[in-house]
Amino acid sequence: MPNQLYFEDISEGQEVTTLTQHCDSQRLVYWAAGSGDFYQIHYDKDFAQRTGLPDRIVHGALKHALLGRMLHEWAGDEGRVKRVACQYRGMDMVEKDVICKGIVTGKRSQDGENLVDVEVWTETPEGQKTTPGTATVSLPSRS
Amino acid sequence: MAQPKARPEPAEGASVITDKMRAQIGVESEPLTFEVDKTACRMFARAVGYTDPIYFDEEQARSNGYRSIPAPVGFLGHPVYNPNAPQRLGGYFRTDTPFKRILNGGTDIEYFDTICAGDVLTATSKLVDLSEREGRIGPMLITVTETTYRNRDGKVVARMRGTGIQY
Numbered sequence: 001m002p003n004q005l006y007f008e009d010i011s012e013g014q015e016v017t018t019l020t021q022h023c024d025s026q027r028l029v030y031w032a033a034g035s036g037d038f039y040q041i042h043y044d045k046d047f048a049q050r051t052g053l054p055d056r057i058v059h060g061a062l063k064h065a066l067l068g069r070m071l072h073e074w075a076g077d078e079g080r081v082k083r084v085a086c087q088y089r090g091m092d093m094v095e096k097d098v099i100c101k102g103i104v105t106g107k108r109s110q111d112g113e114n115l116v117d118v119e120v121w122t123e124t125p126e127g128q129k130t131t132p133g134t135a136t137v138s139l140p141s142r143s
Numbered sequence: 144m145a146q147p148k149a150r151p152e153p154a155e156g157a158s159v160i161t162d163k164m165r166a167q168i169g170v171e172s173e174p175l176t177f178e179v180d181k182t183a184c185r186m187f188a189r190a191v192g193y194t195d196p197i198y199f200d201e202e203q204a205r206s207n208g209y210r211s212i213p214a215p216v217g218f219l220g221h222p223v224y225n226p227n228a229p230q231r232l233g234g235y236f237r238t239d240t241p242f243k244r245i246l247n248g249g250t251d252i253e254y255f256d257t258i259c260a261g262d263v264l265t266a267t268s269k270l271v272d273l274s275e276r277e278g279r280i281g282p283m284l285i286t287v288t289e290t291t292y293r294n295r296d297g298k299v300v301a302r303m304r305g306t307g308i309q310y
Contacts, residue, residue, distance in 0.1 A: 021191075027190070030186075031190040033190065034189065034191070034218075035190065035218075036221050060246075060248075060249070061247060064216075064217050064250040064252075065187075065190075065217035065218075066192075067216075068216025068217050069191050069192065069193055069215070072195070072215070077207055081216050083251070083252065083254065084216055084217070085249070085250070085253075086251075087306070088246070088247055088248055088249055133249075
């Protein structure tokens with residue numbers, strides 16, 4: 001990936017490049033296969049509705065992984081995602097976009113690593129934050 | 144489709160957390176093996192929509208400084224599935240509670256080293272917290288489970304805290 005991000009380029013309040021992923025039913029089946037989570041509320045509409053849900057819902061762990069992908073793509077080839085923590089506060093329904101966002105809350109050097117702390121979240125196309133969290137990325141230094 | 148077995152509704156105001164459940168806090172599970180394979184890394188990366196070639200092309204991963212295809216964020220290998228030897232981490236007392244349904248409440252994964260295809264991880268898990276809350280969906284039991292992943296050298300490479308919501 002081009003455009004390596006460096007520790008020196010980072011300042012508090014900086015936005016992480018937004019990632020938008022459409023989550024159709026095929027995406028949720030890919031995720032079931034990739035993650036090993038075969039719970040039917042994510043791909044069987046009848047099953048989901050029998051448990052009281054309006055429809056199939058996006059896996060929480062897929063949203064966690066999408067936040068990880070957003071950070072990986074932002075941090076570039078030499079960056080490393082060190083931690084991603086998030087809470088599944090709201091449901092995201094199938095056939096909609098999951099929009100991943102982040103904003104830098106601080107930077108620090110620790111044990112020889114240049115770490116950037118980020119507030120992360122996913123939101124629905126209507127702007128409802130469904131998955132708030134925090135993350136840490138390590139970046140290379142120019143020096 | 145089998146209906147979930149009817150269980151008694153929790154009595155209003157009464158705690159569903161029993162002494163037996165509390166006694167589980169801090170008890171380390173038996174170790175479970177997780178394999179990190181190339182194909183599994185690719186499938187996981189595909190599911191998340193990655194296009195970065197390091198997740199698909201081993202040579203590209205090596206030239207970017209990885210030992211092999213790296214595990215994308217959130218992928219900690221698959222447990223070795225064997226229907227003849229059922230075993231899983233967590234869920235120890237699930238049948239002891241009056242709740243019928245479960246939701247994933249949150250995930251926190253911290254990495255201490257890079258995990259790559261070819262790695263075999265040993266994970267142990269323990270319940271670290273139990274709490275109750277009244278939510279929009281009614282009374283909920285919230286469990287926090289911590290799983291520690293070690294590589295073949297015994298080094299801790301990742302720690303996951305998972306929040307479960309039973310309701």
